[in-house]
Amino acid sequence: MSGKTGMSKKAGTDGKAEINRNVERNKSAGMRGKRIAGVAATAAVCVLLVVAGHILSREKTGIVTDIEGKEIARLMYGSQTDDNQMGGDRTVRYDCEDRYEAYIDLACREAAKILCEREGIREAEAFGMLVEEEMTVQTTLCPDVMGGLLDVCAEESMLSGILASERAAAVSDTKGHILACYSRSAEDSSRNYVTYPTYAGSTIKSLSVYGPAVEDDIVCWSDLYMDSPYRQSINADGEEEVWPVNTGSYTNRMWTVQEALKKSNNAIAVKVLKDYGVGDSCRFVREAFGLKTDVEERAVLEGKEDEVLPNLALGYLEAGVTMRDLLGAYQIFANGGIYTPMHAVVAIRTGNGEEYYQEGSETTRVFSAETAYVMNRMLKTVVEEGGTGEAAYIEGLDICGKTGTSDESRDNWFVGMTPEYVCAVWYRLPRAGMKNESPAVFKEIMVRMEHHEEIGYQKPESVAEAAYCKKTGLLANEFCEEQKTGYYKKQNMPGECDCQ
Ligand SMILES: [Zn+2]
Structure with a gap:
Protein backbone atom coordinates (compact mmCIF):
# COMPACT_ATOMS: atom_id res chain seq x y z
CA MET A 1 0.00 0.00 0.00
CA SER A 2 1.37 3.42 -0.86
CA GLY A 3 2.06 5.41 2.28
CA LYS A 4 -0.17 8.42 1.83
CA THR A 5 -0.33 9.75 5.35
CA GLY A 6 -2.84 12.03 6.94
CA MET A 7 -1.63 15.20 8.56
CA SER A 8 2.13 15.61 8.44
CA LYS A 9 3.55 16.82 11.70
CA LYS A 10 6.31 19.02 10.41
CA ALA A 11 5.54 19.69 6.79
CA GLY A 12 7.63 22.34 5.12
CA THR A 13 9.95 23.17 7.99
CA ASP A 14 13.48 22.49 6.84
CA GLY A 15 15.19 24.41 9.62
CA LYS A 16 15.17 27.78 11.23
CA ALA A 17 16.87 29.79 8.48
CA GLU A 18 14.28 28.63 5.99
CA ILE A 19 11.44 29.64 8.30
CA ASN A 20 12.85 33.11 8.86
CA ARG A 21 13.28 33.69 5.15
CA ASN A 22 9.70 32.72 4.62
CA VAL A 23 8.50 35.08 7.31
CA GLU A 24 10.40 37.89 5.55
CA ARG A 25 8.82 36.95 2.26
CA ASN A 26 5.39 36.92 3.81
CA LYS A 27 6.00 40.41 5.22
CA SER A 28 6.88 41.85 1.87
CA ALA A 29 4.45 40.00 -0.35
CA GLY A 30 1.69 38.47 1.71
CA MET A 31 0.50 41.19 4.05
CA ARG A 32 -1.98 43.11 2.07
CA GLY A 33 -5.26 44.43 3.39
CA LYS A 34 -5.18 45.52 7.01
CA ARG A 35 -1.50 46.27 7.32
CA ILE A 36 -1.26 48.48 4.27
CA ALA A 37 -4.40 50.31 5.27
CA GLY A 38 -2.97 50.74 8.75
CA VAL A 39 0.25 52.34 7.52
CA ALA A 40 -1.69 54.81 5.41
CA ALA A 41 -3.80 55.77 8.40
CA THR A 42 -0.81 56.53 10.66
CA ALA A 43 0.25 59.42 8.47
CA ALA A 44 -3.12 61.08 8.80
CA VAL A 45 -4.65 60.83 12.27
CA CYS A 46 -3.16 60.01 15.64
CA VAL A 47 -6.18 58.26 17.03
CA LEU A 48 -6.15 55.96 14.05
CA LEU A 49 -2.54 55.13 14.80
CA VAL A 50 -3.63 53.54 18.07
CA VAL A 51 -6.37 51.63 16.33
CA ALA A 52 -3.99 50.60 13.58
CA GLY A 53 -1.44 49.51 16.14
CA HIS A 54 -4.04 47.41 17.81
CA ILE A 55 -4.94 45.77 14.54
CA LEU A 56 -1.30 45.09 13.79
CA SER A 57 -0.61 43.43 17.09
CA ARG A 58 -3.74 41.32 17.09
CA GLU A 59 -3.02 37.73 16.17
CA LYS A 60 -4.38 36.82 12.76
CA THR A 61 -6.81 33.90 12.70
CA GLY A 62 -8.76 31.86 10.24
CA ILE A 63 -12.14 30.61 11.42
CA VAL A 64 -13.88 27.29 10.86
CA THR A 65 -17.62 27.13 11.51
CA ASP A 66 -20.21 24.40 11.70
CA ILE A 67 -23.23 24.14 9.43
CA GLU A 68 -25.03 26.90 11.35
CA GLY A 69 -22.11 29.30 11.23
CA LYS A 70 -21.01 28.78 14.82
CA GLU A 71 -17.24 28.85 15.31
CA ILE A 72 -15.76 25.43 15.98
CA ALA A 73 -12.08 26.08 15.33
CA ARG A 74 -9.53 28.85 14.96
CA LEU A 75 -6.48 28.66 12.70
CA MET A 76 -3.39 30.64 13.65
CA TYR A 77 0.35 30.81 13.33
CA GLY A 78 2.06 28.65 15.89
CA SER A 79 5.43 27.28 16.80
CA GLN A 80 6.77 24.00 15.55
CA THR A 81 6.29 22.27 18.85
CA ASP A 82 2.53 22.84 18.97
CA ASP A 83 -0.03 20.08 18.57
CA ASN A 84 -2.56 20.18 15.73
CA GLN A 85 -0.15 21.51 13.15
CA MET A 86 -1.26 21.89 9.60
CA GLY A 87 2.23 22.39 8.20
CA GLY A 88 3.22 25.48 6.26
CA ASP A 89 6.19 27.77 5.83
CA ARG A 90 5.14 29.52 8.96
CA THR A 91 3.62 26.77 11.00
CA VAL A 92 -0.14 26.94 11.08
CA ARG A 93 -1.98 25.30 13.93
CA TYR A 94 -5.54 25.23 15.15
CA ASP A 95 -7.53 25.26 18.34
CA CYS A 96 -10.83 23.46 18.21
CA GLU A 97 -13.68 21.98 20.19
CA ASP A 98 -12.57 18.93 22.06
CA ARG A 99 -12.50 15.78 19.87
CA TYR A 100 -13.31 17.70 16.69
CA GLU A 101 -9.72 17.27 15.47
CA ALA A 102 -10.41 14.74 12.71
CA TYR A 103 -13.18 16.87 11.26
CA ILE A 104 -11.17 20.10 11.43
CA ASP A 105 -8.18 18.40 9.84
CA LEU A 106 -10.33 17.10 7.01
CA ALA A 107 -12.13 20.42 6.48
CA CYS A 108 -8.96 22.54 6.58
CA ARG A 109 -7.18 20.28 4.11
CA GLU A 110 -10.17 20.47 1.82
CA ALA A 111 -10.25 24.28 2.11
CA ALA A 112 -6.50 24.38 1.44
CA LYS A 113 -7.00 22.25 -1.67
CA ILE A 114 -9.58 24.71 -2.95
CA LEU A 115 -7.11 27.57 -2.40
CA CYS A 116 -4.32 25.58 -4.08
CA GLU A 117 -6.41 25.04 -7.18
CA ARG A 118 -7.52 28.66 -7.38
CA GLU A 119 -4.24 30.36 -6.57
CA GLY A 120 -1.77 27.84 -7.95
CA ILE A 121 -0.07 27.57 -4.59
CA ARG A 122 1.14 24.69 -2.43
CA GLU A 123 -0.85 23.26 0.49
CA ALA A 124 1.52 24.83 3.01
CA GLU A 125 1.01 28.25 1.46
CA ALA A 126 -2.72 27.73 1.42
CA PHE A 127 -2.78 27.15 5.19
CA GLY A 128 -0.85 30.39 5.55
CA MET A 129 -3.37 32.17 3.33
CA LEU A 130 -6.32 30.96 5.43
CA VAL A 131 -4.72 32.64 8.44
CA GLU A 132 -3.20 35.65 6.70
CA GLU A 133 -6.42 36.57 4.90
CA GLU A 134 -8.43 35.71 8.03
CA MET A 135 -10.72 33.49 6.02
CA THR A 136 -13.85 31.81 7.35
CA VAL A 137 -14.43 28.22 6.28
CA GLN A 138 -18.02 27.13 6.64
CA THR A 139 -18.40 23.38 6.97
CA THR A 140 -21.28 20.91 7.08
CA LEU A 141 -20.49 19.75 10.60
CA CYS A 142 -23.76 19.11 12.39
CA PRO A 143 -23.28 19.44 16.18
CA ASP A 144 -26.10 17.03 17.09
CA VAL A 145 -24.82 14.32 14.76
CA MET A 146 -21.29 14.92 16.04
CA GLY A 147 -22.50 14.64 19.61
CA GLY A 148 -24.15 11.29 18.92
CA LEU A 149 -21.10 9.98 17.11
CA LEU A 150 -18.74 11.01 19.92
CA ASP A 151 -21.04 9.49 22.52
CA VAL A 152 -20.40 6.13 20.91
CA CYS A 153 -16.88 6.34 19.52
CA ALA A 154 -14.75 8.81 21.47
CA GLU A 155 -12.23 8.02 24.16
CA GLU A 156 -14.44 7.56 27.19
CA SER A 157 -17.51 6.46 25.25
CA MET A 158 -19.78 3.52 25.92
CA LEU A 159 -18.15 1.37 23.25
CA SER A 160 -14.53 2.37 23.70
CA GLY A 161 -13.97 -0.96 25.43
CA ILE A 162 -14.70 -3.05 22.36
CA LEU A 163 -13.16 -0.61 19.92
CA ALA A 164 -9.48 -0.76 19.18
CA SER A 165 -6.93 1.99 19.66
CA GLU A 166 -6.96 2.54 15.88
CA ARG A 167 -10.48 3.51 14.89
CA ALA A 168 -12.69 5.97 13.08
CA ALA A 169 -16.31 6.67 12.25
CA ALA A 170 -18.09 9.19 10.08
CA VAL A 171 -21.64 10.20 9.25
CA SER A 172 -22.75 11.98 6.08
CA ASP A 173 -26.04 12.85 4.48
CA THR A 174 -26.89 11.25 1.13
CA LYS A 175 -25.80 14.30 -0.89
CA GLY A 176 -22.07 14.35 -0.29
CA HIS A 177 -21.89 16.29 2.98
CA ILE A 178 -19.84 14.99 5.89
CA LEU A 179 -21.82 15.83 9.03
CA ALA A 180 -19.51 14.38 11.64
CA CYS A 181 -16.41 12.25 12.01
CA TYR A 182 -14.00 10.99 14.59
CA SER A 183 -10.62 9.32 14.34
CA ARG A 184 -8.21 8.03 16.91
CA SER A 185 -4.78 6.61 16.29
CA ALA A 186 -2.55 5.41 19.08
CA GLU A 187 0.15 4.67 16.52
CA ASP A 188 0.39 8.23 15.21
CA SER A 189 -1.80 10.92 16.74
CA SER A 190 -1.64 13.04 13.57
CA ARG A 191 -3.09 10.26 11.40
CA ASN A 192 -6.68 10.87 10.36
CA TYR A 193 -8.32 7.55 9.53
CA VAL A 194 -11.21 9.26 7.77
CA THR A 195 -8.84 10.21 4.97
CA TYR A 196 -6.12 7.59 5.43
CA PRO A 197 -6.17 4.73 2.92
CA THR A 198 -6.60 1.21 4.18
CA TYR A 199 -8.06 -2.03 2.85
CA ALA A 200 -11.79 -1.88 2.20
CA GLY A 201 -12.32 -5.63 2.60
CA SER A 202 -15.69 -6.86 1.41
CA THR A 203 -17.29 -3.40 1.51
CA ILE A 204 -15.84 -3.12 -1.99
CA LYS A 205 -18.02 -5.93 -3.37
CA SER A 206 -21.06 -3.68 -3.87
CA LEU A 207 -18.89 -1.13 -5.70
CA SER A 208 -16.56 -3.21 -7.84
CA VAL A 209 -18.60 -6.38 -8.41
CA TYR A 210 -22.33 -6.53 -7.75
CA GLY A 211 -23.30 -2.89 -8.41
CA PRO A 212 -21.72 -2.63 -11.85
CA ALA A 213 -22.75 -6.21 -12.74
CA VAL A 214 -26.39 -5.38 -11.95
CA GLU A 215 -26.08 -2.08 -13.84
CA ASP A 216 -24.84 -3.87 -16.97
CA ASP A 217 -27.40 -6.70 -16.62
CA ILE A 218 -24.64 -9.28 -16.15
CA VAL A 219 -26.45 -10.59 -13.07
CA CYS A 220 -29.80 -10.19 -11.37
CA TRP A 221 -30.98 -10.80 -7.81
CA SER A 222 -31.52 -14.54 -8.12
CA ASP A 223 -28.91 -15.62 -10.65
CA LEU A 224 -27.22 -18.73 -9.29
CA TYR A 225 -23.52 -19.28 -8.67
CA MET A 226 -21.79 -22.33 -7.21
CA ASP A 227 -20.23 -21.84 -3.78
CA SER A 228 -16.97 -23.60 -4.62
CA PRO A 229 -13.36 -22.52 -5.11
CA TYR A 230 -12.51 -20.37 -8.11
CA ARG A 231 -9.08 -21.92 -8.23
CA GLN A 232 -7.75 -25.28 -7.07
CA SER A 233 -4.08 -26.10 -7.27
CA ILE A 234 -1.40 -28.30 -5.77
CA ASN A 235 1.30 -26.44 -3.85
CA ALA A 236 5.00 -27.27 -3.54
CA ASP A 237 4.32 -29.61 -0.61
CA GLY A 238 1.86 -31.57 -2.70
CA GLU A 239 -1.13 -30.24 -0.78
CA GLU A 240 -4.28 -29.07 -2.45
CA GLU A 241 -4.84 -25.32 -2.26
CA VAL A 242 -8.18 -23.66 -2.83
CA TRP A 243 -8.93 -19.99 -3.40
CA PRO A 244 -10.63 -17.81 -2.32
CA VAL A 245 -11.60 -19.16 1.08
CA ASN A 246 -14.87 -18.12 2.68
CA THR A 247 -15.46 -17.43 6.36
CA GLY A 248 -17.04 -20.88 6.56
CA SER A 249 -16.29 -23.89 4.39
CA TYR A 250 -17.63 -24.19 0.82
CA THR A 251 -21.19 -25.47 0.66
CA ASN A 252 -20.76 -26.72 -2.94
CA ARG A 253 -24.30 -25.71 -3.73
CA MET A 254 -25.85 -22.95 -5.81
CA TRP A 255 -26.34 -19.56 -4.16
CA THR A 256 -28.25 -16.57 -5.47
CA VAL A 257 -26.32 -13.36 -6.04
CA GLN A 258 -28.33 -11.76 -3.23
CA GLU A 259 -27.43 -14.53 -0.79
CA ALA A 260 -23.75 -14.23 -1.78
CA LEU A 261 -23.79 -10.52 -0.96
CA LYS A 262 -25.76 -11.01 2.24
CA LYS A 263 -23.26 -13.53 3.58
CA SER A 264 -20.27 -11.95 1.90
CA ASN A 265 -19.27 -15.09 0.02
CA ASN A 266 -15.79 -14.62 -1.43
CA ALA A 267 -15.78 -17.38 -4.04
CA ILE A 268 -18.94 -16.05 -5.69
CA ALA A 269 -17.72 -12.45 -5.59
CA VAL A 270 -14.66 -13.57 -7.59
CA LYS A 271 -16.80 -15.47 -10.10
CA VAL A 272 -19.18 -12.55 -10.64
CA LEU A 273 -16.18 -10.22 -11.02
CA LYS A 274 -14.78 -12.50 -13.73
CA ASP A 275 -18.14 -12.49 -15.52
CA TYR A 276 -18.31 -8.70 -15.34
CA GLY A 277 -14.69 -8.15 -16.31
CA VAL A 278 -11.68 -7.27 -14.14
CA GLY A 279 -10.48 -4.41 -16.34
CA ASP A 280 -14.00 -3.00 -16.54
CA SER A 281 -14.27 -3.15 -12.77
CA CYS A 282 -11.01 -1.18 -12.37
CA ARG A 283 -12.21 1.49 -14.76
CA PHE A 284 -15.61 1.63 -13.15
CA VAL A 285 -14.44 2.26 -9.57
CA ARG A 286 -11.86 4.77 -10.79
CA GLU A 287 -14.28 6.76 -12.92
CA VAL A 308 -5.40 -8.80 -8.94
CA LEU A 309 -8.68 -10.65 -8.41
CA PRO A 310 -8.42 -10.24 -4.61
CA ASN A 311 -7.73 -6.51 -5.02
CA LEU A 312 -11.09 -5.92 -6.71
CA ALA A 313 -13.29 -8.74 -5.49
CA LEU A 314 -12.16 -8.85 -1.86
CA GLY A 315 -11.10 -5.26 -1.21
CA TYR A 316 -7.31 -5.26 -1.44
CA LEU A 317 -6.73 -2.40 -3.86
CA GLU A 318 -3.03 -1.60 -3.76
CA ALA A 319 -3.56 2.12 -3.14
CA GLY A 320 -6.18 1.46 -0.49
CA VAL A 321 -9.53 3.13 0.03
CA THR A 322 -10.43 5.79 2.58
CA MET A 323 -13.47 6.08 4.80
CA ARG A 324 -14.38 9.23 2.89
CA ASP A 325 -14.24 7.22 -0.37
CA LEU A 326 -16.61 4.61 1.06
CA LEU A 327 -19.10 7.18 2.36
CA GLY A 328 -19.09 8.77 -1.07
CA ALA A 329 -19.58 5.50 -2.88
CA TYR A 330 -22.32 4.13 -0.63
CA GLN A 331 -24.45 7.27 -0.76
CA ILE A 332 -25.52 6.20 -4.26
CA PHE A 333 -27.39 3.20 -2.85
CA ALA A 334 -29.44 5.55 -0.65
CA ASN A 335 -30.10 8.37 -3.12
CA GLY A 336 -30.97 6.57 -6.34
CA GLY A 337 -27.54 6.37 -8.00
CA ILE A 338 -26.14 9.92 -7.78
CA TYR A 339 -22.53 10.48 -6.76
CA THR A 340 -21.28 13.69 -5.17
CA PRO A 341 -17.71 13.71 -3.88
CA MET A 342 -17.82 13.64 -0.07
CA HIS A 343 -16.91 17.04 1.25
CA ALA A 344 -17.03 19.17 4.37
CA VAL A 345 -16.55 22.70 3.03
CA VAL A 346 -19.60 24.55 1.71
CA ALA A 347 -18.25 28.11 1.63
CA ILE A 348 -15.12 30.16 2.20
CA ARG A 349 -15.25 33.90 2.90
CA THR A 350 -12.39 36.37 3.09
CA GLY A 351 -11.70 38.50 6.15
CA ASN A 352 -13.86 41.30 4.67
CA GLY A 353 -16.78 38.92 4.35
CA GLU A 354 -16.49 38.55 0.60
CA GLU A 355 -17.45 35.22 -0.90
CA TYR A 356 -14.33 33.37 -2.01
CA TYR A 357 -15.81 29.94 -2.65
CA GLN A 358 -19.26 28.40 -2.68
CA GLU A 359 -19.82 24.66 -3.16
CA GLY A 360 -20.92 23.73 -6.66
CA SER A 361 -22.97 20.79 -7.84
CA GLU A 362 -20.39 18.24 -8.95
CA THR A 363 -22.89 15.40 -9.17
CA THR A 364 -22.76 12.51 -11.60
CA ARG A 365 -25.11 9.63 -12.17
CA VAL A 366 -23.19 6.45 -11.45
CA PHE A 367 -26.02 3.92 -11.53
CA SER A 368 -29.51 4.03 -12.94
CA ALA A 369 -32.20 4.51 -10.29
CA GLU A 370 -33.19 0.86 -10.93
CA THR A 371 -29.71 -0.51 -10.20
CA ALA A 372 -29.38 1.68 -7.11
CA TYR A 373 -32.69 0.42 -5.76
CA VAL A 374 -32.05 -3.26 -6.49
CA MET A 375 -28.66 -2.93 -4.75
CA ASN A 376 -30.31 -1.08 -1.88
CA ARG A 377 -32.72 -3.98 -1.35
CA MET A 378 -29.85 -6.48 -1.54
CA LEU A 379 -27.88 -4.47 1.03
CA LYS A 380 -30.95 -4.49 3.24
CA THR A 381 -30.74 -8.28 3.47
CA VAL A 382 -27.21 -7.92 4.89
CA VAL A 383 -28.69 -6.57 8.14
CA GLU A 384 -31.46 -9.19 8.24
CA GLU A 385 -31.23 -12.47 10.10
CA GLY A 386 -28.27 -14.52 8.91
CA GLY A 387 -26.58 -11.57 7.19
CA THR A 388 -23.06 -10.51 8.15
CA GLY A 389 -24.39 -7.15 9.38
CA GLU A 390 -27.41 -8.29 11.35
CA ALA A 391 -26.17 -6.47 14.47
CA ALA A 392 -26.86 -3.20 12.61
CA TYR A 393 -30.58 -3.90 12.34
CA ILE A 394 -32.80 -1.27 13.95
CA GLU A 395 -36.52 -1.86 14.39
CA GLY A 396 -38.54 0.71 12.47
CA LEU A 397 -35.66 2.01 10.36
CA ASP A 398 -34.85 0.93 6.81
CA ILE A 399 -31.18 0.02 7.28
CA CYS A 400 -28.92 -1.23 4.49
CA GLY A 401 -25.21 -1.82 4.60
CA LYS A 402 -22.17 -3.99 4.07
CA THR A 403 -19.53 -5.43 6.32
CA GLY A 404 -15.89 -5.75 5.42
CA THR A 405 -12.88 -7.35 7.02
CA SER A 406 -9.34 -7.70 5.78
CA ASP A 407 -5.98 -9.04 6.82
CA GLU A 408 -7.46 -11.94 8.79
CA SER A 409 -10.02 -9.66 10.47
CA ARG A 410 -7.58 -6.89 11.35
CA ASP A 411 -9.60 -4.22 9.49
CA ASN A 412 -13.23 -4.22 10.57
CA TRP A 413 -15.74 -2.23 8.55
CA PHE A 414 -19.39 -1.52 8.35
CA VAL A 415 -20.76 1.01 5.90
CA GLY A 416 -24.46 1.44 6.36
CA MET A 417 -27.27 3.79 5.54
CA THR A 418 -30.75 4.99 6.29
CA PRO A 419 -32.74 7.09 3.80
CA GLU A 420 -31.10 10.15 5.42
CA TYR A 421 -27.61 9.14 6.52
CA VAL A 422 -24.61 7.15 5.46
CA CYS A 423 -22.38 6.01 8.31
CA ALA A 424 -19.04 4.23 8.15
CA VAL A 425 -17.36 2.56 11.10
CA TRP A 426 -13.86 1.11 11.04
CA TYR A 427 -11.36 -0.17 13.55
CA ARG A 428 -8.16 -2.15 13.36
CA LEU A 429 -7.26 -4.96 15.69
CA PRO A 430 -3.72 -5.82 16.64
CA ARG A 431 -4.40 -9.51 16.05
CA ALA A 432 -6.60 -11.65 13.87
CA GLY A 433 -9.71 -13.66 14.35
CA MET A 434 -12.06 -11.53 16.44
CA LYS A 435 -15.68 -10.70 15.64
CA ASN A 436 -16.39 -7.57 13.58
CA GLU A 437 -18.26 -5.29 15.98
CA SER A 438 -18.67 -2.42 13.51
CA PRO A 439 -22.33 -3.20 12.67
CA ALA A 440 -23.18 -2.91 16.39
CA VAL A 441 -21.30 0.39 16.62
CA PHE A 442 -23.18 1.66 13.57
CA LYS A 443 -26.44 0.81 15.30
CA GLU A 444 -25.46 2.72 18.44
CA ILE A 445 -24.59 5.77 16.36
CA MET A 446 -27.77 5.61 14.28
CA VAL A 447 -30.15 5.32 17.23
CA ARG A 448 -28.76 8.65 18.41
CA MET A 449 -29.64 10.43 15.15
CA GLU A 450 -32.84 12.25 14.39
CA HIS A 451 -34.83 10.31 11.78
CA HIS A 452 -37.80 11.55 9.76
CA GLU A 453 -40.34 8.86 8.99
CA GLU A 454 -41.55 10.62 5.85
CA ILE A 455 -38.14 10.27 4.18
CA GLY A 456 -37.67 6.91 2.45
CA TYR A 457 -35.80 5.34 -0.44
CA GLN A 458 -37.47 5.90 -3.82
CA LYS A 459 -38.57 2.72 -5.56
CA PRO A 460 -38.59 3.33 -9.33
CA GLU A 461 -41.56 2.13 -11.40
CA SER A 462 -39.13 0.14 -13.51
CA VAL A 463 -38.20 -2.15 -10.60
CA ALA A 464 -40.38 -5.22 -10.04
CA GLU A 465 -40.80 -7.10 -6.80
CA ALA A 466 -41.33 -10.73 -7.76
CA ALA A 467 -41.26 -14.26 -6.36
CA TYR A 468 -38.49 -16.53 -7.59
CA CYS A 469 -37.89 -20.25 -7.27
CA LYS A 470 -35.08 -21.01 -4.86
CA LYS A 471 -34.09 -24.10 -6.81
CA THR A 472 -33.59 -22.45 -10.18
CA GLY A 473 -33.44 -18.71 -9.46
CA LEU A 474 -36.11 -18.23 -12.13
CA LEU A 475 -39.45 -16.50 -11.67
CA ALA A 476 -41.63 -18.82 -9.62
CA ASN A 477 -44.70 -20.58 -10.92
CA GLU A 478 -47.40 -22.24 -8.80
CA PHE A 479 -45.46 -25.52 -8.62
CA CYS A 480 -42.20 -24.11 -7.27
CA GLU A 481 -41.87 -25.43 -3.73
CA GLU A 482 -39.57 -22.89 -2.16
CA GLN A 483 -40.16 -19.31 -3.19
CA LYS A 484 -38.60 -16.05 -2.09
CA THR A 485 -39.01 -12.41 -3.05
CA GLY A 486 -36.47 -10.62 -5.21
CA TYR A 487 -36.16 -7.20 -6.80
CA TYR A 488 -35.52 -6.93 -10.51
CA LYS A 489 -34.94 -4.32 -13.13
CA LYS A 490 -37.90 -4.83 -15.47
CA GLN A 491 -35.49 -4.83 -18.42
CA ASN A 492 -33.60 -7.79 -16.93
CA MET A 493 -36.13 -10.20 -15.46
CA PRO A 494 -35.24 -13.90 -15.19
CA GLY A 495 -37.23 -16.40 -17.23
CA GLU A 496 -40.10 -18.48 -15.88
CA CYS A 497 -39.30 -21.57 -13.84
CA ASP A 498 -40.31 -24.94 -15.30
CA CYS A 499 -41.00 -26.77 -12.01
CA GLN A 500 -43.98 -29.08 -12.46
ZN1 LIG B 1 -39.16 -23.70 -9.64
Missing part, protein backbone atom coordinates in the same frame (compact mmCIF):
# COMPACT_ATOMS: atom_id res chain seq x y z
CA ALA A 288 -17.28 6.48 -10.62
CA PHE A 289 -15.69 6.93 -7.20
CA GLY A 290 -12.18 8.21 -7.88
CA LEU A 291 -10.52 5.09 -6.45
CA LYS A 292 -6.90 4.53 -7.45
CA THR A 293 -6.45 1.41 -9.55
CA ASP A 294 -3.17 2.06 -11.42
CA VAL A 295 -1.48 -1.10 -10.17
CA GLU A 296 -4.49 -3.27 -10.97
CA GLU A 297 -5.01 -1.80 -14.43
CA ARG A 298 -1.37 -2.34 -15.30
CA ALA A 299 -1.65 -5.97 -14.21
CA VAL A 300 -4.70 -6.46 -16.44
CA LEU A 301 -2.84 -4.93 -19.40
CA GLU A 302 0.08 -7.27 -18.78
CA GLY A 303 -2.21 -10.29 -18.86
CA LYS A 304 -1.91 -10.87 -15.10
CA GLU A 305 -5.57 -10.34 -14.44
CA ASP A 306 -5.92 -13.23 -12.01
CA GLU A 307 -3.21 -11.78 -9.77
